[in-house]
Amino acid sequence: MTATDPALTALADSWCALSLLHGRIEAHIERALQSGHGLSVREFSLLDVLSRQHDGDGGHLQMKQVADAVVLSQSATTRLVTRLEERGLLSRYLCPTDRRGIYTDVTPAGRDLLAAARPTNNAALREALDHAAADPQLAPLVTAVEEIRRPTAFRP
DSSP states (O other): OOTTOHHHHHHHHHHHHHHHHHHHHHHHHHHHHHHHHSOOHHHHHHHHHHHTOOSSTTOSOOHHHHHHHHTOOHHHHHHHHHHHHHTTSEEEEEOSSOTTOEEEEEOHHHHHHHHHHHHHHHHHHHHHHHHHHTSTTTHHHHHHHHHOOOSSOOOO
């Protein structure tokens, strides 16, 4: 295959459409979460991921797992955790069995904010998908997203 190969051009066009869909959805959700709850998409995602962890063996996520789940570098994830901790939405504590490990938990205030923001996130996602479905370039991707139904949320 060459750089001008029609298959590569089609693949690149498909990737651009997927990137466009993602960007539009994220921007729409960002505006809704910021205006309604003072949260960014990344902050919401971090609270959501951390709220799904549980106590007990293997119940907490390592920072690399959290970073992968929210699609940030480990250093950016640490900065995000720090910001949310300063807002009283997260707390950190030492692992009881390995003093080198640090766990992060969602505080009651963080859980309350997440519960209030979740319907906003879901409605904004639905609105963004409905709007994108009207674009012939994006409609097949919206259909594909809607057909991917998992009974549980993403788990890293």
